[in-house]
Amino acid sequence: MEIQEIEITHRLGLHARACARIVALAQHFRCNVALVCGRRRASASSIVSVMLLAVGMGGLVRVETDGPDESAAMAAMVRLLTQGLGAPTPA
Amino acid sequence: MVSFALHGVGVSSGIAIGRAQLVSHATLEVAHYTIPARQVGAEIERFTLAVKEVQRELEGLHSALTSGDAPGEFGAFLDVHWMILNDATLCETPKKIIAEQHCNAEWALTQQMSVLVEQFEQIEDAYLRERKADVVQVGERVLKRLMGRPGTLPVAKAEEQTILVAHDLSPADVIQFKHHHYGAFLTDLGGVTSHTAIVARSLNVPAVVATHNARQLIRDGELLIVDGGNHVVIVNPDRAVLAEYRLKQDEIDLARQKLKRLRTKPAETLDGVRIELYANIELPDDLAQAVDNGASGIGLFRSEFLFLNRDALPTEDEQFEAYRVVAAGMKGKPVTIRTFDLGADKQAESLEGLSRVAPNPALGLRAVRFCLAEPRLFLTQLRAILRASHYGNVQILIPMLASVSEIDQTLAMIARAKESLREQGVPFNSNVPVGGMIEIPAAVLAMGAFLKKLDFLSIGTNDLIQYTLAVDRADEAVSHLYDPLHPAIVRLLALAIGQAAKAKIPIAVCGEMAGEVLLTRLLLGMGLKHFSMHPAHLLGIKQRVLQSEFAAARPLVERIRRTDEPYKLLALIDRLNA
Numbered sequence: 249m250e251i252q253e254i255e256i257t258h259r260l261g262l263h264a265r266a267c268a269r270i271v272a273l274a275q276h277f278r279c280n281v282a283l284v285c286g287r288r289r290a291s292a293s294s295i296v297s298v299m300l301l302a303v304g305m306g307g308l309v310r311v312e313t314d315g316p317d318e319s320a321a322m323a324a325m326v327r328l329l330t331q332g333l334g335a336p337t338p339a
Numbered sequence: 340m341v342s343f344a345l346h347g348v349g350v351s352s353g354i355a356i357g358r359a360q361l362v363s364h365a366t367l368e369v370a371h372y373t374i375p376a377r378q379v380g381a382e383i384e385r386f387t388l389a390v391k392e393v394q395r396e397l398e399g400l401h402s403a404l405t406s407g408d409a410p411g412e413f414g415a416f417l418d419v420h421w422m423i424l425n426d427a428t429l430c431e432t433p434k435k436i437i438a439e440q441h442c443n444a445e446w447a448l449t450q451q452m453s454v455l456v457e458q459f460e461q462i463e464d465a466y467l468r469e470r471k472a473d474v475v476q477v478g479e480r481v482l483k484r485l486m487g488r489p490g491t492l493p494v495a496k497a498e499e500q501t502i503l504v505a506h507d508l509s510p511a512d513v514i515q516f517k518h519h520h521y522g523a524f525l526t527d528l529g530g531v532t533s534h535t536a537i538v539a540r541s542l543n544v545p546a547v548v549a550t551h552n553a554r555q556l557i558r559d560g561e562l563l564i565v566d567g568g569n570h571v572v573i574v575n576p577d578r579a580v581l582a583e584y585r586l587k588q589d590e591i592d593l594a595r596q597k598l599k600r601l602r603t604k605p606a607e608t609l610d611g612v613r614i615e616l617y618a619n620i621e622l623p624d625d626l627a628q629a630v631d632n633g634a635s636g637i638g639l640f641r642s643e644f645l646f647l648n649r650d651a652l653p654t655e656d657e658q659f660e661a662y663r664v665v666a667a668g669m670k671g672k673p674v675t676i677r678t679f680d681l682g683a684d685k686q687a688e689s690l691e692g693l694s695r696v697a698p699n700p701a702l703g704l705r706a707v708r709f710c711l712a713e714p715r716l717f718l719t720q721l722r723a724i725l726r727a728s729h730y731g732n733v734q735i736l737i738p739m740l741a742s743v744s745e746i747d748q749t750l751a752m753i754a755r756a757k758e759s760l761r762e763q764g765v766p767f768n769s770n771v772p773v774g775g776m777i778e779i780p781a782a783v784l785a786m787g788a789f790l791k792k793l794d795f796l797s798i799g800t801n802d803l804i805q806y807t808l809a810v811d812r813a814d815e816a817v818s819h820l821y822d823p824l825h826p827a828i829v830r831l832l833a834l835a836i837g838q839a840a841k842a843k844i845p846i847a848v849c850g851e852m853a854g855e856v857l858l859t860r861l862l863l864g865m866g867l868k869h870f871s872m873h874p875a876h877l878l879g880i881k882q883r884v885l886q887s888e889f890a891a892a893r894p895l896v897e898r899i900r901r902t903d904e905p906y907k908l909l910a911l912i913d914r915l916n917a
Contacts, residue, residue, distance in 0.1 A: 260467075263466070264419045264470050264473055265418075265419060271422055272418075272422075293427075294427060295423055295426050296423060296426045296428045297428065299459075299470050299473075299474075300458050302462040302464055302467045303467075304463075304467060
């Protein structure tokens with residue numbers, strides 16, 4: 249299992265479209281991806297759970313990947329959370 | 340059965356006697372019933388099917404979008420909705436609830452939605468908390484699918500009048516109810532100028548809103564008397580009360596019959612000034628009611644209603660057909676088509692992706708601002724209106740104008756639409772009059788440009804009051820502050836009408852005030868000659884005009900205009916109406 253903590257710097261935090269992108273990205277990997285914020289924990293396969301994490305700007309998210317391709321998943325997730333949430337570019 | 344009375348705000352007068360029908364629309368209002376064990380499988384199947392249908396609905400919307408050139412943001416929102424729909428919390432958990440509790444699918448879904456909404460409510464960040472709206476919207480789509488099946492709604496007996504009792508109704512709901520001929524509307528929420536109220540008035544049915552808990556206290560099928568004029572609802576009336584109300588109802592009917600005789604009589608004041616009484620309409624179907632009530636034109640065709648209750652945007656041809664029917668139906672009398680006034684309280688479902696997070700929708704991207712930001716959508720509508728201008732006396736009315744640059748941009752768009760039609764050899768009236776709504780105080784205070792650049796003006800009093808007094812007309816907590824007779828409103832109206840008269844530019848009032856008999860003489864005294872209102876009010880106002888002087892009211896209205904004290908102002912208006 250890999251674990252990494254990331255600060256969300258987007259002005260709106262993990263907004264709805266960001267959550268959608270997280271879920272879409274997690275689907276590309278076979279491993280389990282989970283996000284933890286404070287005492288709340290969400291599977292990255294459920295957009296509603298990720299939305300309910302309610303990570304605002306400056307919030308810390310712990311990403312956990314667990315499974316065969318956990319390293320690749322972690323790298324992709326970190327890239328998305330640190331750089332990919334900015335402009336609302338069309339998918 | 341205990342007889343009791345409920346008090347609310349009567350937003351549409353008249354009396355209706357009939358049986359209550361509790362409406363299941365929003366999550367709050369879903370019926371709960373138990374399913375026999377052997378039908379649990381079928382109920383789960385029914386739920387799965389509804390989810391699949393909504394899935395297809397969303398996918399259909401998405402492909403309709405990608406074939407056009409809609410903004411990527413819109414598609415992204417649909418993606419979010421699609422994902423929420425496919426989230427186990429929404430599409431799997433309700434199945435478990437059905438299996439465990441043997442309840443109907445609607446109830447299972449509603450319960451799960453409220454669990455999720457409650458979790459969202461606990462989020463501190465206001466922006467993220469509001470994302471519960473996405474979950475609710477998706478859930479409601481599924482609910483609508485589920486409830487679209489026969490047998491889930493209580494069926495009304497045809498021979499009795501039915502009174503709709505709901506927690507709240509959106510304009511989109513009420514439009515659907517147009518075809519059901521309800522005797523009255525009753526809601527827990529709402530205010531005098533909410534769209535529900537406006538539509539109830541236009542349907543000419545009594546309505547009492549803001550009853551707080553009518554939905555909980557009234558049971559399906561109970562006998563109700565709704566007295567809109569007295570703001571009261573009587574549940575299970577005893578025989579004496581019922582007899583008295585039947586008598587009142589007959590009297591009202593009789594008075595209405597008398598008014599009908601005024602239909603073809605021209606509206607002229609006692610001193611011989613011709614007054615134009617136009618109708619406000621929402622859909623081409625409303626035309627018949629306008630003609631029946633002797634409208635001398637259409638003063639406001641709220642074209643945004645073509646947008647409500649549909650999955651895709653209306654095409655140019657569809658719009659053209661709607662406008663053409665009205666233009667031709669009025670046989671040469673003016674037909675004023677207002678371009679889309681979307682935003683604020685009217686959200687087209689087909690555009691919900693565009694309803695970005697607006698911190699203050701009434702002050703946000705709505706009406707002409709929205710149209711100028713979506714030039715393709717605007718151009719499509721302008722072309723459709725221009726094409727219809729070939730078939731009748733069409734005028735274009737632009738809502739929410741505040742500044743010269745907006746007027747210039749709009750006129751440039753109209754010129755572009757004309758150019759493209761000319762190139763294609765499509766016939767239209769090249770001199771179609773273009774007017775502007777006066778509904779922002781800025782427009783009254785700097786009206787010079789409006790008078791120079793536009794052919795006519797129309798005062799939307801509802802928004803003018805909202806923006807001048809900073810009162811949200813749909814917010815029950817402050818709706819008592821919404822005052823059409825605030826001295827500031829009286830002065831703005833007098834100023835607008837006076838300036839237009841001086842410049843010889845026709846000006847109308849098309850807000851609620853135009854249909855209020857007690858204000859007719861005030862407006863006449865300001866010099867107003869064009870009134871536009873719900874067809875239901877036309878004959879009552881005509882009767883009033885026939886009994887009023889145009890010029891003689893002037894000095895008294897001038898005093899009213901200078902009055903600061905509300906009670907003095909009201910006393911003077913009483914004198915005017917005496």
